[in-house]
Amino acid sequence: MKLLDIGDVAKRTGIAPSTLRYYDDEGLIDSLARHGLRRQFDPNVILQLTLISMGKTAGFSLKEIKQMLTPDGAPKIDxxxxxxxxxxxxxxxxxxxxxxxxxxxxxxxxxxxxxxxxxxxxxxxxxxxxxxxxxxx
CATH class of the missing domain: 1.10.287 (Helix Hairpins)
Structure with a gap:
């Protein structure tokens, strides 16, 4: 499996690298490795970020969104x-x-x-x- 560099994720999603780092630090997404100082992500992070964006657009807080995702990023919805x-x-x-x-x-x-x-x-x-x-x- 080829990992995506944080820059690639930012380009594909339109989400700033600083936001991606914040989401990673908060446990909304998980970087799997580092290439130098650059975080590397599983390609499924694109789907996770789409779900996070949809949740934010719907008015959910990041805390609420985090509770709706399993540790592997799959939806766990009430x-x-x-x-x-x-x-x-x-x-x-x-x-x-x-x-x-x-x-x-x-x-x-x-x-x-x-x-x-x-x-x-x-x-x-x-x-x-x-x-x-x-x-x-």
Whole structure:
């Protein structure tokens, strides 16, 4: 098996070598050897880094992500935790969709003032209710 140099991993993933070293030090990934001072990784590290990136994008902390990986980097996922995160993302998507709709309306609204526009006031009212509902949960 040919190991990947840290520079190769950085090029393939777009993740800075300093971040790769940090992930290695924190136990999220494991370097298998060194070539001089340069860390060497199993090619499967690319998949592990993809899973880590997906977890970060979904809003998981590195500590949470580490708990979702076995020592060899395979996923070890608590399905209830994933369902809860998916639900949280659904709420965030709804909020962002409402914000997008409001911004698009503002950009195209023919009213002389947005405060005079019934559609704008309705969109802001809906967004306000969603925020209030989200904060009370």
């Amino acid at each position: 399905k209830l935790e994933i369902v809860a995160k998916a639900s949280q993302l659904d709420k965030q998507i709804a909020q962002l969709s409402a914000l997008r709709d409001t911004l698009n309306h503002v950009a195209t609204c023919p009213a002389p003032s947005h405060m005079e526009c019934k559609s704008f006031r309705r969109l802001v009212s809906v967004a306000s209710k969603r925020l209030a509902t989200h904060k009370t949960r």
